[in-house]
Amino acid sequence: MRILYELYNLSLPSGTGIATYARNLCKTSKELGYDIGGLLHTNRRLRLGDPQSTEAGLFSPPGRRKALVGTTLRRMLGAPFGIPTVRLESDKISVQSEQWEKRSGGVQDAYVASRYHEMARLHFQRYGKSARILLDQPPDIFHTTQVIPLSVPGAKNIYTIHDLVPLRMPEATTDDKSYFVNMIRYLAQTADRIVTVSETSRNDIIGLTGVSPEKVVNTYQAVSIPxxxxxxxxxxxxxxxxxxxxxxxxxxxxxxxxxxxxxxxxxxxxxxxxxxxxxxxxxxxxxxxxxxxxxxxxxxxxxxxxxxxxxxxxxxxxxxxxxxxxxxxxxxxxxxxxxxxxxxxxxxxxxxxxxxxxxxxxxxxxxxxxxxxxxxxxxxxxxxxxxxxxxxxxxxxxxxxxxxxxxxxxxxxxxxxxxxxxxxxxxxxxxxxxx
Known part of the structure; x- marks a missing residue:
């Protein structure tokens, strides 16, 4: 079984609860014997067909952005033709193993996409549906570790929704609440499964979306301490x-x-x-x-x-x-x-x-x-x-x-x-x- 995990939070400079969740998810799946890969995030422009340059870009500071023109075009168009990726094969990775493990969750293979978190949001706001991730070969399962409107054609698409804090405590977050609730409802209807981490969150999700209870799975979490x-x-x-x-x-x-x-x-x-x-x-x-x-x-x-x-x-x-x-x-x-x-x-x-x-x-x-x-x-x-x-x-x-x-x-x-x-x-x- 091939599973591709969405690992945006591993690119953030400070640790987050979702990053910890993602690393534990990758570790457990690898120990179960699954063939796992990761969708990694870069702020730099991709050079399609150039894995070495793409890998180097993962560990470089963000490049300069043409903010006004670029953002306006993305907001107008979203990603109607899909979000391209560059594949990095594990046996050709150059960076030291410890740094790669931290950045990738230790996956066997990785795909890198540029600014896919932002592109997914803009695409959903424009078209009301998920942006497609373009891969050379689809996995059996695509599993996001956060709420994000992305999908992989030809794969079973699973989305982890950790909680509904933006709706339960709207004063405590800076999220766009309308975007959040519309995305949650859309993903609940289109996902093959929704994953969450407690019965409290599971009941919240079912209550908000009206989705069949069988579709929302509580896996809880585990702690992995060396x-x-x-x-x-x-x-x-x-x-x-x-x-x-x-x-x-x-x-x-x-x-x-x-x-x-x-x-x-x-x-x-x-x-x-x-x-x-x-x-x-x-x-x-x-x-x-x-x-x-x-x-x-x-x-x-x-x-x-x-x-x-x-x-x-x-x-x-x-x-x-x-x-x-x-x-x-x-x-x-x-x-x-x-x-x-x-x-x-x-x-x-x-x-x-x-x-x-x-x-x-x-x-x-x-x-x-x-x-x-x-x-x-x-x-x-x-x-x-x-x-x-x-x-x-x-x-x-x-x-x-x-x-x-x-x-x-x-x-x-x-x-x-x-x-x-x-x-x-x-x-x-x-x-x-x-x-």
Whole structure:
């Protein structure tokens, strides 16, 4: 079976949840023995028939654009003749394997298309249907890892819709809502399958589109953490969090994720400050959008003042923000935290909850959503709109070592339900059921 994955998010400079999903999808499918390829994105103009130049362009800064004329023509025409691609064969790739793995998800073969994300949107706005990807040989299945109006003629077309955040929380995104809802409805009707990652999202999609429930498949997600990071001894984790961040093992709380409205960071900070815990809160995450209020809140409550330790006067840090954190340090920060706090307002799945449980760290997260699906009975569940409820949850974690230990045990049992093996079985059922 040949599967071609759409991998636009692997071209973005900062990691995203969809990029993590795409990499895990490619990894699992390769382990299942499928012949997998990737549709990669470049901002540079393609030289058709020149794979070496195309490959080089993947790792070059974007070329200059004739923005006014080019954008006007694309908006007028879309891609009526299809979107051309250049094929890169794995045995002829020049770039170092680690960089290629990061950029391509480790696929055997890849096709590169120029600005296909933009072209698909403009084509749909012009014609109300998907743009066609032109390939020398169609795969058995074309699977997009995001919501995008693209199709491959001659293949079964599958679309992953992670969530309906632009419609459920319109104030939290900058998406064109009319475009989004029209695209969702179109894809639901024309797709061979819609894939999603939680029962919450599945019910949302069925409710919005009216599509047959059998057509929408929930595969959930799995976490893939390198074994060498899982096996780092506890004393080394203690050294890492201390030497890199001056944090004491199991004496800080951790939030990680993009800083954006749906993550609910401002309410979390209010609840954290009100809890009066002496352990600091570490916020790890890049800037998403509409983050001004959250950053002001972090600055406002950054410290309690100053402490004298008998020799030095130093700032008593209450909240610390870190931007980019390499994987080794992030895994160590998760393992070293007293608890991960993730009371998001809405998630398609919520990988931080699963990652924390897998790594043996207690979790506080939101009830009544996909997050409570993932957490089960293995987390402190709170109302994410109620600061007092969150405060009580933090106090419960802070003052009860037995509760934290109990949640660690439950969390590791709960995380087994989302194992790589279980995910592989769900993918196999999805793909084999199509052919």
């Amino acid at each position: 074994q060498d990071l899982l096996e780092i001894p506890t004393n080394e984790v203690e050294d890492i969090v201390k030497s890199f961040y001056d944090l004491n093992y199991k004496d800080y709380y951790l939030f990680y994720g993009a800083i954006e409205p749906k993550k609910n960071l401002s309410r979390l900070i209010d609840a954290f400050v009100a809890s009066d815990t002496r352990s600091p809160l570490v916020v790890v995450g890049g800037l998403g959008w509409q983050y001004g209020a959250d950053l002001r809140k972090i600055r406002e409550h950054k410290s309690r003042g100053y402490l004298f330790d008998g020799r030095h006067l130093k700032e008593d840090i209450r909240i610390r923000r870190l931007d980019y954190v390499p994987l080794l340090q992030l895994i160590s920060l998760i393992r070293g935290a007293k608890a991960v706090l993730f009371p998001s307002l809405y998630e398609g799945f919520g990988l931080p909850v699963l990652e924390a449980m897998l790594l043996g760290t207690p979790v506080l997260t939101s009830k009544g959503s996909s997050l409570s699906e993932v957490a089960g009975d293995a987390a402190v569940l709170v109302d994410p709109t109620d600061t007092v409820d969150m405060m009580r949850g933090i106090r419960a974690l802070d003052g009860d070592a037995e509760l934290r230990a109990e949640l660690v045990g439950r969390g590791q049992a709960q995380s087994a339900k989302f194992s790589e093996q279980a995910y592989a079985e769900r993918l196999t059922k999805l793909y084999e059921g199509l052919l």
